[in-house]
Amino acid sequence: MSQKSMTYHHRYQQEVDRSYTLPSYFYTDPQIFEEEKNTVFYKNWFYVGHIEKVAEPGDYFTFQLFDQNLFVMRGNDGIIRAFYNVCPHRGHELLKGEGKKSIISCPYHAWTFHTDGQFNNGRAVNQLKDFSRDEACLRQVRVEQFANFLFLNLDPHAPSMQEMMPGLEEDIRQRIPELNKLTLAHRTTYKIEGNWKNVWDNYLECHHCAIAHPQLVELIVMSSYKVQNFDYYCMQTGCGRHALRFHFYCHYCYGEYCGRKCSSA
Helix, strand or coil: CCCCCCCCCCCCCCCCCHCCCCCHHHHHHHHHHHHHHHCCHHHHCEEEEEHHCCCCCEEEEEEECEEEEEEEEEEECCCCCEEECCCCCCCCCCCCCCCCCCCECCCCCEEEEEECCCEECCCCCCHCCCCCCCCCCCCCCEEEEEEEEEEEECCCCCCCCCHCCCHHHHHHHHCCCCCHHCCCCCCCCCCCCCCHHHHHHHHCCCCCEEEEEEEEHEEEEECCCEEEEEEEEEEEEEECCCEEEEEEECCCCCCEEEEEECCCC
16 A cells, blocks of 8 residues: 555646646556555455356355455355455465365465355464464455446445445346346457556547547447446447447446347337
């Protein structure tokens, strides 16, 4: 965590028609990036996967957010939880990738934990005076299910997603009534050589679409294309030229894309 927040000079304003682009060092200064990690990424909800990845008790998958190693698991009690992927004994990584476990065992000293994160057993713990099993449990991270997607938040005091984005899940389900039937078909990962703000500066407007994305323009009736920006998400909607209606939702630095047929009208 950053020790002290610094003051940076810029000409940004909340009024869009009066605001200027941030100075270039906002996109290159390592100190600014560290502050962004601590105040933006570590204190907000971020998408980690579809609920189907932990469909059965014992199912888990790991996730990396910068230097924070995490995993999500459905416990034997059916509850989905998230934890820091580190053994409280000597700090070794517990799990890799994704899979299924009936018990979590550290590959270093074989300390074991139940699927709800509770301490099970550990070598030589009976030799320790006043050993507390409660203090040896895995450290939990907040996890929420939102429209069949899983989000994590490292801030234990952050408001819930429903509080931050009231009505959004209902709107998504109204526009995409078959949401519960959707399943993961394919995942493509891009490595972008640029600052994350460049990506979202680009994503939050479509003035460049006709120039940079001619194939997209061929698919969508641009006169119907709307971008609505809210405090914690943006919504992009429009009708396609081939009887498709597109609904794009973007949350922080992760987005899910869905589409369905337009009505005959």
